[in-house]
Amino acid sequence: MKIVSSSDWRDAIAFEVPVLVADVVPGEPTRCVACGTDGALIERTELWAVKHRHPKHHGGFVRFYCETHKPAVAPPPPAPVEVKRARSAAPRAERRPSTPKAVAVTDRPMRTMCPDCFVEVSAGGDCGMCGTQVV
8 A cells, every 4th residue: 555645735835945835725723733722822923834844754844933933945055066085196006907707617416306306306206396307
């Protein structure tokens, strides 16, 4: 069974970017997550929705914040810069020529095979699978 997450309003929000809650999901006044359940109800036009990353759920999770608790937007990470190494003045050591790999040699003698099962037959000539006597 394949478990697939459904699509809803949370998918439209970018990670770690504050968005007005009224623009994302309109509704009744609600509370700031940092103020707790003791805090007053705040209109959705004054609350900010922030989608945070979650270590196990790729869709993340959304929290509502008031203006005083709204997390600061983190600057984007700097672009990676390729650092070119300076050529070394010392010459490189010559590589040894690769030796061809040895082919495995088997000293084991080829035993008789059962014509029905294609299984090696015991020394007595009896097939262990079907019981056929092979000479």
